[in-house]
Amino acid sequence: MIAGYYTKTTVIDAVPNIDAKTADIEQTVIYLTLGGWETNDPATPVISYPNDPNNGGQLLPATDPNYPVIPYVPGKTPVGPDGKPLTPKDPDDATLGYLPPTPEDLSKPTPITYTEDPQQATITYQDVSDENQPVVLGEVDRIEGEAGTTAYIPQRAGLLN
DSSP, X not given: OOTTEEESOOOOOOOOSOOTXXXXXXXXXXXXXXXXXXXXXXTSOOEEOOEETXXXXXXXXXXXXXXXXXXXXXXXXXXXXXXXXXXXXXXXXXXXXXXXXXXXXXXXXXXXXXXXXXEEEEEEEEEOSSTTSOXXXXXXXXXXXXXXXXXOXXXXXXXXX
16 A cells, blocks of 8 residues: 555455466556545645555545544535535534545545635614613614625614714
């Protein structure tokens, strides 16, 4: 096994009846470079597929503690090539990263697209005639949308001069 490479030749057939007088026997095993998970986030480098040290033709099992994760990026969710968000490694703590999708071809990159998380804001109306004692004026407005795309138009008539 060569780290960073894999082979499609997982088994070499045994050669029977070999002794000291047997002519040299040559069997070729071709190794190919492993691909990796590539993201659209410039701060995230390519994460190479990890090969299994016990089987040069397979990835490291996803249950192995050394199996890589797709990094957490605040305000974004990583999405696999199937268009589905990746699953957090720990459902209670996304900052630990996400489980990468299984590559379709070990020699090709698997694209991971970080998408902006929906943004939420709460707008509270206050009378600040006395800056030391602002008064909340009734209910609040809640808005959400994609970062940088939500325009806010006040919904409370008569509150604006």
